[in-house]
Amino acid sequence: GPKVLQIPSHQIIDMGQMVTLNCDPVSNHLYFYWYKQILGQQMEFLVNFYNGKVMEKSKLFKDQFSVERPDGSYFTLKIQPTALEDSAVYFCASSLELGGNYAEQFFGPGTRLTVL
Amino acid sequence: GDSVTQTEGLVTLTEGLPVMLNCTYQTIYSNPFLFWYVQHLNESPRLLLKSFTDNKRTEHQGFHATLHKSSSSFHLQKSSAQLSDSALYYCALSDRHYNQGKLIFGQGTKLSIKP
Numbered sequence: 001g002p003k004v005l006q007i008p009s010h011q012i013i014d015m016g017q018m019v020t021l022n023c024d025p026v027s028n029h030l031y032f033y034w035y036k037q038i039l040g041q042q043m044e045f046l047v048n049f050y051n052g053k054v055m056e057k058s059k060l061f062k063d064q065f066s067v068e069r070p071d072g073s074y075f076t077l078k079i080q081p082t083a084l085e086d087s088a089v090y091f092c093a094s095s096l097e098l099g100g101n102y103a104e105q106f107f108g109p110g111t112r113l114t115v116l
Numbered sequence: 117g118d119s120v121t122q123t124e125g126l127v128t129l130t131e132g133l134p135v136m137l138n139c140t141y142q143t144i145y146s147n148p149f150l151f152w153y154v155q156h157l158n159e160s161p162r163l164l165l166k167s168f169t170d171n172k173r174t175e176h177q178g179f180h181a182t183l184h185k186s187s188s189s190f191h192l193q194k195s196s197a198q199l200s201d202s203a204l205y206y207c208a209l210s211d212r213h214y215n216q217g218k219l220i221f222g223q224g225t226k227l228s229i230k231p
Binding site for chain 2: 001003004031033035041042043044045048055056058091095098099103104106107108109110
């Protein structure tokens with residue numbers, strides 16, 4: 001079936017540094033999402049993105065976070081600067097539609113971010 | 117706010133026995149859309165079942181669930197567990213017509229099937 005890829009699978013960085021998480025969504029999908037999962041907790045919505053713009057963001061999407069998808073390439077989540085509490089697994093997802101039968105979100109395998 | 121509750125963190129069963137994973141939700145949405153995602157070890161979460169129709173059973177790959185709006189539940193069931201069913205199962209909530217596609221997840225249930 002359709003696959004979402006995430007690069008890298010694991011990233012270790014020092015607190016205060018910048019990090020960019022990359023997502024290669026399903027090729028014909030139009031809507032893109034990031035979710036955050038702290039160890040032992042549920043996945044939580046961060047942000048979704050359509051037509052070059054953020055549609056909705058949660059309170060977890062701090063000012064240090066940004067997303068973009070320049071020229072249809074990777075959908076990226078940038079954190080600058082990082083903080084210890086940013087350590088988590090970040091899942092990217094994409095969907096063809098928002099509602100209806102094609103609203104299924106396809107998830108990537110996640111990027112495990114460790115901030116030291 | 118809106119939330120999804122999965123009461124069991126870990127369910128351990130012997131192969132061949134029935135499976136039932138609980139999912140209840142709270143929402144202000146008038147048209148809740150419920151999902152079950154499954155995540156096998158070292159794989160991405162993938163959609164297993166979805167429903168927005170009250171009291172209608174939905175089935176896929178031997179699993180089934182029925183959305184009951186009266187009790188705000190969407191329990192996942194299977195008549196006979198297989199070893200390959202061992203995985204993490206997430207129940208999730210969205211709104212069919214609103215909320216920009218955001219999924220609200222439960223904590224997840226780890227299903228472990230033993231021979």
